[in-house]
Amino acid sequence: MSMREPGDATWASRMLSVLRIVAGLLFFEHGLQKMFGFPPGSGPHPPYVLISQMGLAGLLETFGGFAMILGLLTRPIAFLLSGEMAVAYFQVHIHRSIYPIENRGENVVLFCFVFLYLVFAGGGDWSIDALLARRRARAIEHGMSAASAAAD
Numbered sequence: 713m714s715m716r717e718p719g720d721a722t723w724a725s726r727m728l729s730v731l732r733i734v735a736g737l738l739f740f741e742h743g744l745q746k747m748f749g750f751p752p753g754s755g756p757h758p759p760y761v762l763i764s765q766m767g768l769a770g771l772l773e774t775f776g777g778f779a780m781i782l783g784l785l786t787r788p789i790a791f792l793l794s795g796e797m798a799v800a801y802f803q804v805h806i807h808r809s810i811y812p813i814e815n816r817g818e819n820v821v822l823f824c825f826v827f828l829y830l831v832f833a834g835g836g837d838w839s840i841d842a843l844l845a846r847r848r849a850r851a852i853e854h855g856m857s858a859a860s861a862a863a864d
Contacts, residue, residue: 722837729783729836735826736780739793743773772796780830783839790830797824 744750747770749757761767776793779785797820805817812818835841 725837727836728833729838731826732783732786732830732835732839733781735823735830736777736782738777739773739780739823740777743770743775743777746770747774769796769800780827783835783841786835786839786841787831790827794824794827794831797821797827 741751745753745757746766747760749760758766760770762771772793773796776789776796779789780793801812801817801820801824805812805815805820808815808817812821
């Protein structure tokens with residue numbers, strides 16, 4: 713296989729899952745740091761206030777990151793997380809400089825576009841979403857309705 717030929721679809725879907733899992737782990741870590749101060753950052757950990765914008769960010773990053781790791785409701789949650797990162801960039805980072813490398817927003821931009829990609833690509837083969845889809849397809853193939861397959 714040359715570099716100009718399309719790749720194997722099976723491995724492309726598996727690597728999509730790897731991308732989702734790694735992005736989810738990194739995002740989960742950001743959420744844990746906001747909520748619990750773990751892993752410890754370079755400075756003191758500010759108090760966590762649930763009813764605040766930072767509190768909402770911590771919830772989205774912790775639980776959204778965990779859902780990304782599992783591949784659970786990948787598309788809608790990735791949409792929310794992509795939006796969160798766009799808001800973070802335009803509320804916090806862009807005021808420092810227009811260049812992401814100077815305003816320390818390069819990870820925010822990267823997360824935003826990785827999650828935006830996952831909105832359209834889905835979670836890949838190694839996800840709960842794919843497992844449920846395979847289960848529904850088998851149930852339909854064996855004559856069960858999709859609703860009864862989802863209840864199993």
